[in-house]
Amino acid sequence: MRVSLFVTCLADQLWPAAAVGAVRVLRRMGCDVQFDERQTCCGQPAFNTGYRPEACALARRLIEIFESSGSDAIVSPSGSCTAMLHHYEQLFEDAGWRARARGLAERTHELSSFLVNRLGVEDVGARFAGRLTWHDACHGLRDLKIKDEPRRLLRHVRGAELVELPPPGAETCCGFGGTFSVKYPEISVAILDEKVDAIDRAGVDAVVSGDASCLMQIGGRLSRRGSAVRALHLAEVLAATT
Amino acid sequence: MSFDRDARTALADGQLRGALRHATTLFGERRRAAIAEVPDWEDARDRARAIKDETLLHLDRYLEQFVANAEGAGARVHWARDAAQACDIIAGIAERRGARTVVKSKSMASEEIRLNAALAARGIAAVETDLGEYIVQLAGEEPSHIVVPAIHKTKGQIAALFAAKLGMEPSDDVTRLAAAARQALRRRFAEADLGVSGVNFAVAETGTILILENEGNARLTTSLPRTHVALMGIEKVIPRFADLEVFLRLLPRSGTGQALTAYQSLLTGTKRQPVDEGPEELHIVLLDNGRSRMLASPVTRQTLACIRCGACLNACPVYRQIGGHAYGSVYPGPIGAVLTPQLLGMGESAELPYASSLCGACRDVCPVKIDIPAVLLHLRAQTVARRASIGTRALLERLAFSAYATVMARPRLFEWVMGCARRLHIVPPLGAWTKWRDLRPLAPRSFREEWRAGLRETEGS
Amino acid sequence: MRDSDAARRDILRAIRENLKPRGIAPRSAEPVQSTADPGPAARGSPPGLRPGSVGPVERASPDAVARFKAQLAAVGAQCTLACGEPDAARALARILTDAGARRVVGSDAPMVQRLLSTLGHDFVRESLDRLSRDDLFACDAGVTTAQWGIAETGTLVLESARERSRLLSLVPPIHVAVLSTRCICESLGDALDRVRQAASHAITFITGPSRTSDIELTLVVGVHGPQTVHVLLLEDV
Numbered sequence: 001m002r003v004s005l006f007v008t009c010l011a012d013q014l015w016p017a018a019a020v021g022a023v024r025v026l027r028r029m030g031c032d033v034q035f036d037e038r039q040t041c042c043g044q045p046a047f048n049t050g051y052r053p054e055a056c057a058l059a060r061r062l063i064e065i066f067e068s069s070g071s072d073a074i075v076s077p078s079g080s081c082t083a084m085l086h087h088y089e090q091l092f093e094d095a096g097w098r099a100r101a102r103g104l105a106e107r108t109h110e111l112s113s114f115l116v117n118r119l120g121v122e123d124v125g126a127r128f129a130g131r132l133t134w135h136d137a138c139h140g141l142r143d144l145k146i147k148d149e150p151r152r153l154l155r156h157v158r159g160a161e162l163v164e165l166p167p168p169g170a171e172t173c174c175g176f177g178g179t180f181s182v183k184y185p186e187i188s189v190a191i192l193d194e195k196v197d198a199i200d201r202a203g204v205d206a207v208v209s210g211d212a213s214c215l216m217q218i219g220g221r222l223s224r225r226g227s228a229v230r231a232l233h234l235a236e237v238l239a240a241t242t
Numbered sequence: 243m244s245f246d247r248d249a250r251t252a253l254a255d256g257q258l259r260g261a262l263r264h265a266t267t268l269f270g271e272r273r274r275a276a277i278a279e280v281p282d283w284e285d286a287r288d289r290a291r292a293i294k295d296e297t298l299l300h301l302d303r304y305l306e307q308f309v310a311n312a313e314g315a316g317a318r319v320h321w322a323r324d325a326a327q328a329c330d331i332i333a334g335i336a337e338r339r340g341a342r343t344v345v346k347s348k349s350m351a352s353e354e355i356r357l358n359a360a361l362a363a364r365g366i367a368a369v370e371t372d373l374g375e376y377i378v379q380l381a382g383e384e385p386s387h388i389v390v391p392a393i394h395k396t397k398g399q400i401a402a403l404f405a406a407k408l409g410m411e412p413s414d415d416v417t418r419l420a421a422a423a424r425q426a427l428r429r430r431f432a433e434a435d436l437g438v439s440g441v442n443f444a445v446a447e448t449g450t451i452l453i454l455e456n457e458g459n460a461r462l463t464t465s466l467p468r469t470h471v472a473l474m475g476i477e478k479v480i481p482r483f484a485d486l487e488v489f490l491r492l493l494p495r496s497g498t499g500q501a502l503t504a505y506q507s508l509l510t511g512t513k514r515q516p517v518d519e520g521p522e523e524l525h526i527v528l529l530d531n532g533r534s535r536m537l538a539s540p541v542t543r544q545t546l547a548c549i550r551c552g553a554c555l556n557a558c559p560v561y562r563q564i565g566g567h568a569y570g571s572v573y574p575g576p577i578g579a580v581l582t583p584q585l586l587g588m589g590e591s592a593e594l595p596y597a598s599s600l601c602g603a604c605r606d607v608c609p610v611k612i613d614i615p616a617v618l619l620h621l622r623a624q625t626v627a628r629r630a631s632i633g634t635r636a637l638l639e640r641l642a643f644s645a646y647a648t649v650m651a652r653p654r655l656f657e658w659v660m661g662c663a664r665r666l667h668i669v670p671p672l673g674a675w676t677k678w679r680d681l682r683p684l685a686p687r688s689f690r691e692e693w694r695a696g697l698r699e700t701e702g703s
Numbered sequence: 704m705r706d707s708d709a710a711r712r713d714i715l716r717a718i719r720e721n722l723k724p725r726g727i728a729p730r731s732a733e734p735v736q737s738t739a740d741p742g743p744a745a746r747g748s749p750p751g752l753r754p755g756s757v758g759p760v761e762r763a764s765p766d767a768v769a770r771f772k773a774q775l776a777a778v779g780a781q782c783t784l785a786c787g788e789p790d791a792a793r794a795l796a797r798i799l800t801d802a803g804a805r806r807v808v809g810s811d812a813p814m815v816q817r818l819l820s821t822l823g824h825d826f827v828r829e830s831l832d833r834l835s836r837d838d839l840f841a842c843d844a845g846v847t848t849a850q851w852g853i854a855e856t857g858t859l860v861l862e863s864a865r866e867r868s869r870l871l872s873l874v875p876p877i878h879v880a881v882l883s884t885r886c887i888c889e890s891l892g893d894a895l896d897r898v899r900q901a902a903s904h905a906i907t908f909i910t911g912p913s914r915t916s917d918i919e920l921t922l923v924v925g926v927h928g929p930q931t932v933h934v935l936l937l938e939d940v
Contacts, residue, residue: 007689009650013660014682016689023697032700035693041650046643048600050622054647061651142602168270173559177599182674184246184597186253189678190563191599194263220679265920302718315904321710331707373926374917390917397919420915420923427927432836448900458913458928461873465905466836476714483900487892498916502856502891504778504928506908513904519869520905530710534717 001119003031004071006108008081008212009041011233015212021235022077022111025124029115038065044084048178052091059088060097063104073118074108077235079140079210082110086143110140111235112210116149122156128240129159130205132232135195135218136171137211150210150234157237169198176217192221199229206230208237245593248568258394262565265393269556272499273607279501280491290488291610294547297446297480298537304446304479305528311449315511317524324531329360332438332471335525336366339469341435344368345427347453347460348375349440350388350550351473351529353572354585357438368438371427371459373420380407386566386574388552389497394565427459437463437521441474442549443489444526447482450510451526454493454503461505470521472509475529477546489549492609497551532585541620545584547610548577554604554614560597569594576604580617588625595621657690664688767854771887772936774857778911779924781933788814791937792821795846795879798933799826802877804844808834810868812848814881819846831867845871845929849880849909852887852934853894859909859934860894864902872909878929880909883937 003026011019026033043058062085066074076082085108088101115121132154140146154162164170175181175191182188195218199207207222209215212233219231252258277283297304309319322328336344344361346352346368358368358379370379374391378384380403385391392400397414404410410422439460443452451472453460464470480489486508494500513520536542555561555575566574570591571582579598583591595618604614629636649656664684675681687695775782783798785791795818799807807822808829809815819828829842847868851860859880861868872878888894898906913928924930 009656009660012689013664014684016685016687016692019689020692020697027700035690035698037690037693038653040653040656041646043650046646048619048622049639049643050619050624050626051643051647052623052627054643057647058650138599138601138603142606171603173599173601173603175559175599177601180596180599184249185674185678186250187560187563187597188599190253190259191559192679194559216682217679219682220675223680223682224678261919268920299722301722302715305715305718320707321714322707323710323713327706327710371927372917373915377917390920392917393920395918397921400918416918416921417923419918420926424926428840431927432840450900456914457926458873459926461869461907462927465869465873476718484892484895487890487895490891502858502908502910504910504913508898508900508906508908509904510900510906511904514864514902517867518863518904519867520863528714530714530717534714534721537718537721 001031001073002071003033004066004069004074005033005035006042006066006074006076006081006085007035007039008076008078010216011077011212015215015233018077018212018233018235021233021237021239022075024239025111025115025126025235026075028125029119029121034069034071036065036069042081042084044081045178047084047087047091056091059091059101063088063097063100066104066107067100072107073114074104075111075114076108077111077210077233078212079110079137079144079146080213082108083139083143110144110146110210112149112153113144113146116152122152124153124156124238126157126238126240127159128157128237131161131163131203132206132208132237133163133165133199133202133204134170135174135207135209135214137209137214138173140210141171146210150208153234153238154208157240160237163202163204165198165202169195174214174217176213178213181217188217189221192217196221196225196227200227204229206232206237208232208234210234245568245570245597248570249564249597252564252568257396258565259563261393261396262562265387265390266556266562269389269499269552273496273553273556276495276499276501280495286488286491287609287611290492291547293480293485293488294610298477298543298546301476301479301537304481305476307446308444308449308479309528311447312444312451312511312526313449315449316513317449317511317526319526319528321528322530325355325529328355328473328527328529328531329357331527332357332473333361333364333366335469335471336361336436337364339436339523341366341467341469343430343434344436344438345371345430345434345463345467346375346438347440347455347463348372349438349473350572351440351475352438353385355473355529355531357473369427369430371431371457371463372455373423373457373459376423376427377403380404384567384572387555388550388574394567431459431462431466434463434467436469436471437467438471438473439464441472441478441526442493443486444474444479445481445483445486446479448510450483450508452486453507453509454490454505455507456498456500456504458505461507464507464509465520468521469523469525470509471525471527473527473529475531476533477548493549493551496553496607496609532587536584539620541616542584544612545577545580545617547612548581549610550577551609553607553609557603557607559599559601559603569597576614577612580614580621583621588621588628592625595625657688660688767887767889768884768936771852771854771857774854775911775934776857778857779914779932780857780911781931782936783933784936784938786938788817791881791935792818794935795819795881796822798879798935799844799877802844802931802933804877806842807844807846808839808842808871808875810845810847810866810871812866812868812881814848815846818881831871839870839874842875844877844879845873845875846879846881847871849882849934850886851894851897852882853889853891853908854887855890856910858891858894859932860898861907861909862898862903863905864899869905869907872907873928876925876929877931877933878909879933879935881935881937883939885939
């Protein structure tokens with residue numbers, strides 16, 4: 001299967017381990033992974049802040065790039081960016097672009113969803129010792145309905161013990177919300193602290209999520225609060241073999 | 243309105259935050275338990291939303307049908323373009339009916355139009371009778387939650403308030419506090435000339451208005467005084483009497499976790515015979531106040547589907563931290579963030595659509611499936627397009643996104659800019675981030691550098 | 704009035720203007736029958752029902768009666784079963800005595816009048832017609848019938864066209880409602896089908912005593928409405 005990686009600007013620059021891990025896992029599962037270096041950003045920050053023309057321009061660009069990839073699927077280590085691609089259709093009035101956006105969305109998958117639902121695998125041969133808890137990133141959870149898939153994958157990781165935060169803990173927002181985290185940082189951190197409190201109480205070694213943005217938010221606060229709990233991307237855990 | 247400042251004030255109030263955490267958690271649990279009892283919950287949500295969509299698409303016809311049937315049953319219907327006209331109508335009715343004392347049951351619309359102040363300006367005193375509203379009225383405050391208006395107050399604060407205003411012996415006993423309010427208000431009910439209520443649903447087919455409550459104050463407000471004034475937003479109309487069922491199935495469970503509230507009053511016109519119990523006159527005031535504008539686009543139109551259950555408040559991570567007052571209007575939380583700007587105009591409330599992390603929890607719990615994040619995004623796009631935000635921050639933001647658009651269209655430039663930022667350890671935006679959160683040590687190489695450095699070649703795992 | 708007429712015109716015009724499709728396929732001008740409403744048949748009521756055309760059920764299933772009683776308890780209402788009027792009269796006296804009620808006022812329903820006439824001198828029977836408002840507020844208990852009971856929720860349904868029960872079920876702190884088991888229907892939807900909506904200017908659904916959680920979310924029973932709701936459930940002999 002030919003897979004084109006939709007790396008996301010955030011993972012590319014600020015959390016490359018997520019993307020590197022994704023590539024390794026996909027190859028382990030027998031995929032031929034391509035990366036088109038022309039890609040930059042999906043436009044989500046612009047779209048979420050109300051800058052639709054700017055988002056639209058980036059959407060057109062990304063659609064063209066991935067159309068030319070000739071791959072069977074586009075896979076991304078980010079639920080929110082994948083969800084953004086799935087929303088591209090709404091950005092356009094022109095029927096032609098809407099159809100192209102729809103076509104792209106149909107081929108674009110978040111990593112855990114791709115592994116479990118497209119490739120039908122739950123055991124990716126990973127080994128990672130430690131107690132882990134999962135954070136459901138909002139867009140992946142609510143837009144893409146990703147809930148089960150990461151948990152199934154994590155349960156097959158040898159040496160890892162998956163601990164759920166007491167409901168509704170895993171599903172509560174981390175408070176990032178893109179520009180929200182810097183427009184209203186006090187509120188963002190207030191929301192975040194409840195999350196981090198729950199993670200602290202869970203007594204885990206790491207919190208794992210499918211979105212680097214959440215991990216930066218949660219990890220940044222864990223670190224500031226002097227916690228030893230690490231923030232890891234799902235792909236990092238799945239790629240680990242020692 | 244200063245959302246930013248008011249939010250910070252709220253965040254600094256430990257007691258408030260504790261109360262909010264307790265209330266929203268409890269309501270969330272009760273809601274989940276209540277909807278678990280309804281096997282076709284999702285189907286009910288779809289049906290209710292379909293009814294609302296149908297109604298809004300033909301709102302003029304359903305309103306006219308409602309008015310015809312309500313008037314046929316003896317009600318007098320008044321139309322109000324805006325808050326001022328609605329207040330004028332109601333004050334006029336009160337004056338014509340010689341009303342000196344007015345009792346009010348819970349009506350968010352009446353707070354939206356600032357009715358009490360308008361009545362007071364014409365020498366008419368209106369007393370709130372819903373316990374939570376009574377408390378905030380005595381305290382001179384605004385309600386902070388759609389369902390529990392005084393959620394921000396401890397029983398100690400209420401005890402002190404009642405001691406000061408009612409001469410009550412200070413007591414922390416909630417039962418005694420409620421009893422004191424009951425006693426104080428009973429006289430008002432007995433003496434009231436005019437009762438003002440809200441309307442939860444207005445049935446076009448029959449001209450019936452339905453009012454839900456738990457305390458009994460709405461029943462007293464609408465049955466004892468000689469005159470009853472019912473104020474409703476124009477979006478409250480639904481087509482058929484039988485449609486009430488699905489909304490009664492959804493609203494109480496979503497709002498308080500009850501299968502049904504203690505009372506539903508279905509009122510159709512006035513008494514059929516003089517000997518009947520009830521007011522002599524029923525006046526229904528239909529309020530637009532910006533609602534008709536929202537019909538213009540499908541995205542904004544869904545705002546009008548709201549049945550004011552309050553579920554979105556209880557699910558919202560932002561509301562949970564800051565409570566209702568920070569939203570600066572009678573409608574707080576997620577629905578407030580989209581409704582207030584559309585009612586008041588963006589200039590006044592331009593911050594509100596941005597006061598959200600877009601998590602979507604509200605959309606999950608909304609009984610009529612309003613896609614609040616979609617409306618927020620729409621309002622944000624409008625703000626930018628109309629340059630509705632003014633000031634240095636807004637200007638800097640525009641510049642930032644211009645730069646962003648330029649950089650992101652050019653991969654080499656993108657890489658160069660990000661490379662500089664990484665080497666200089668500057669990642670925008672800074673201070674607001676690093677005041678509370680560490681920025682993790684940046685990996686020595688970006689993904690694309692790794693790719694070029696060898697990851698590109700197929701390797702073993 | 705003229706201002707209101709002008710506002711009516713303006714508002715309706717604003718609605719129509721805002722609803723006008725903008726370059727999208729035109730919609731039908733007629734309000735469509737909502738596909739959302741499956742109709743009374745699909746809701747489980749017998750076919751051919753029109754609202755308000757239904758009388759008491761032939762015989763409420765024992766299951767419905769049991770569910771009604773269970774729901775009454777769940778919502779904090781009391782329930783006493785009686786078989787026939789003489790039994791009901793005795794039960795009423797007991798209920799009122801146990802509740803500490805002395806001043807009792809009954810509705811105009813013939814059944815209520817008959818039951819009250821059997822009460823002894825321990826009670827002061829007030830007549831609704833001759834009761835001043837202040838006296839109404841001083842009564843201990845109001846006795847009415849209920850036109851329907853809803854098994855699903857433990858709800859009483861009172862129709863103003865059938866009985867003057869609006870204030871008696873509201874003002875006195877104790878409300879006793881006499882309900883025939885034949886009048887227990889299954890669900891909210893059934894009740895909405897059965898009430899004579901056009902005839903009644905006020906239809907009231909009562910589910911348990913009045914309550915509030917407005918102070919620190921602590922439940923208090925008995926606020927502005929009755930604190931005690933006691934259903935006297937009447938089975939025909």
